[in-house]
Amino acid sequence: MNVDVAIVGAGVSGLTAAHRLSLRGHEVMVLERQARLGGNAISERADGFLMEHGPSAINTTLPHAAELSAALGIEDEVVDLGDAVRRRYIVDGGLRGIAVHPFGILTSRLLTPLGRLRLLAEPLLPRRRDEGDETVAAFWSRRFGREFERKLVEPLAGGMFAGVGNDLSMRALFPALLQMEREDGSVTVGIIKRRMANRQMPARRLISWRDGVAALPAALARSLGGAVRTGATVRTITAEAGGYRIELARDGVVHARTVLLATQSHVAGMLLEELDGAAAEACHGIEAPPLATMFLGYRRGQVAHPLDGLGYLAVPGQGARMLTGAQFCSTMFPGRAPKGHVALAGYVGGDRSPDLARLPADDLIALAREEFGDLLGASGQPVVARVRQWDRGLPQFRPGHGQRTTVLGELPNRRPGLFLTGNYLGGPSVSACLAGAYRAAKSIDAYLAGLPAEAVLETRSQREDEKGG
Numbered sequence: 001m002n003v004d005v006a007i008v009g010a011g012v013s014g015l016t017a018a019h020r021l022s023l024r025g026h027e028v029m030v031l032e033r034q035a036r037l038g039g040n041a042i043s044e045r046a047d048g049f050l051m052e053h054g055p056s057a058i059n060t061t062l063p064h065a066a067e068l069s070a071a072l073g074i075e076d077e078v079v080d081l082g083d084a085v086r087r088r089y090i091v092d093g094g095l096r097g098i099a100v101h102p103f104g105i106l107t108s109r110l111l112t113p114l115g116r117l118r119l120l121a122e123p124l125l126p127r128r129r130d131e132g133d134e135t136v137a138a139f140w141s142r143r144f145g146r147e148f149e150r151k152l153v154e155p156l157a158g159g160m161f162a163g164v165g166n167d168l169s170m171r172a173l174f175p176a177l178l179q180m181e182r183e184d185g186s187v188t189v190g191i192i193k194r195r196m197a198n199r200q201m202p203a204r205r206l207i208s209w210r211d212g213v214a215a216l217p218a219a220l221a222r223s224l225g226g227a228v229r230t231g232a233t234v235r236t237i238t239a240e241a242g243g244y245r246i247e248l249a250r251d252g253v254v255h256a257r258t259v260l261l262a263t264q265s266h267v268a269g270m271l272l273e274e275l276d277g278a279a280a281e282a283c284h285g286i287e288a289p290p291l292a293t294m295f296l297g298y299r300r301g302q303v304a305h306p307l308d309g310l311g312y313l314a315v316p317g318q319g320a321r322m323l324t325g326a327q328f329c330s331t332m333f334p335g336r337a338p339k340g341h342v343a344l345a346g347y348v349g350g351d352r353s354p355d356l357a358r359l360p361a362d363d364l365i366a367l368a369r370e371e372f373g374d375l376l377g378a379s380g381q382p383v384v385a386r387v388r389q390w391d392r393g394l395p396q397f398r399p400g401h402g403q404r405t406t407v408l409g410e411l412p413n414r415r416p417g418l419f420l421t422g423n424y425l426g427g428p429s430v431s432a433c434l435a436g437a438y439r440a441a442k443s444i445d446a447y448l449a450g451l452p453a454e455a456v457l458e459t460r461s462q463r464e465d466e467k468g469g
């Protein structure tokens with residue numbers, strides 16, 4: 001079989017790129033190892049509950065999720081976190097609520113009076129002159145104080161990136177904040193200036209769909225019809241005249257003018273070994289420690305807490321909780337639990353506690369039940385309890401990550417017609433994956449149209465512009 005573009009992997013990244021390229025009239029073939037589409041995005045219905053085993057909410061700061069919903073005809077199915085979910089909880093000993101508004105942290109009792117004063121001092125601090133890649137923990141401690149970093153940034157690092165602040169790269173994850181420090185001398189001033197100018201700070205909403213996040217890859221696959229093949233594991237890729245030869249574990253060979261690898265980084269690393277040693281090494285250097293999610297459904301009367309928020313995140317450290325955090329799924333979006341019931345999802349693992357994510361499933365359920373009992377007053381047997389263990393969870397953007405992505409971004413220079421996309425490049429969130437897939441599709445389209453290499457290459461500054469926006 002001969003195609004213009006072979007895409008390896010049918011997660012949100014691969015399917016989005018395929019959809020964009022099909023719209024441009026290219027003949028595309030998506031090759032997916034599993035029988036199921038969507039990669040990390042797994043939404044399961046059981047006993048009236050809708051369980052998200054992977055992503056549960058998409059940030060709409062970038063426009064692609066909304067744009068795709070409209071293009072695929074699923075915008076009526078979008079569900080919005082909405083303004084009613086006004087609280088987030090932090091676990092520091094017990095649960096402490098923080099209201100979601102600009103002064104929420106200043107008015108909560110999470111920080112000591114000294115810690116709150118230290119926050120207010122941020123605009124007075126000198127900007128950093130050193131250009132080296134700083135860790136997330138170092139940046140936030142330096143600008144906003146150690147207490148803020150420990151009680152807010154660390155819980156977020158665990159919850160959003162499955163990482164620890166001391167081992168995450170500020171430059172890779174928060175380039176826009178570094179830019180504010182550089183340009184305005186202060187993050188606080190930078191945010192206020194941008195809010196006032198109403199630029200670079202679009203409204204941040206969290207959305208999903210009635211049938212869960214997996215509704216997006218399902219709609220993308222429908223739009224692609226027969227261009228998606230499941231149970232098609234790509235074993236090797238070799239260069240040949242006019243493109244690439246893709247060998248499948250079963251069912252033969254595909255010939256393609258261009259190839260887009262839209263897999264996890266370790267798979268991309270394996271497939272690149274014979275084609276580009278530098279890119280393979282860069283991919284293999286990106287770790288993704290294991291993660292586990294525990295979904296528990298209860299009758300409403302079994303849980304004492306009002307569940308009046310998005311969920312909680314835990315401050316790590318001595319005497320800390322085992323879970324990095326939990327979501328109050330039935331509060332976040334409608335239809336996540338049957339009438340008279342509530343749904344909770346707990347998260348464990350990542351860089352903070354990789355070994356916990358490998359515990360037997362029954363132990364993980366027991367862990368979640370115990371913690372929900374202590375913190376939320378959940379009692380008795382849950383109505384449903386499911387565990388999903390991810391051998392490789394989220395890619396870790398460690399200091400120096402930018403050097404790896406530079407090597408990877410330049411791959412099409414060294415191997416014309418070979419492209420990469422995925423959550424280890426532009427950011428681990430679904431919205432970053434969609435943005436990356438759009439860029440990859442644009443580069444492939446330009447390549448197939450015979451445009452010069454400069455038009456094809458995804459540059460670092462382009463990525464940073466989008467993150468800043």
Ligand SMILES: Cc1cc2nc3c(=O)[nH]c(=O)nc-3n(C[C@H](O)[C@H](O)[C@H](O)COP(=O)(O)OP(=O)(O)OC[C@H]3O[C@@H](n4cnc5c(N)ncnc54)[C@H](O)[C@@H]3O)c2cc1C
Nearest residue numbers: 009011012013033039040054055056057234423428429430
């Ligand atoms: C537990 C969890 C919770 C998360 N929560 C959120 C959240 O709430 N919000 C958010 O924005 N993000 C969240 N994320 C992150 C987000 O879900 C992922 O980063 C994103 O879905 C990755 O999509 P992808 O298409 O790049 O990769 P993947 O989803 O990993 O897809 C890669 C695909 O490639 C296939 N493949 C692999 N090898 C081969 C091969 N040899 N041949 C053919 N196919 C192959 C795989 O089977 C897979 O389907 C979460 C992730 C996890 C694990």
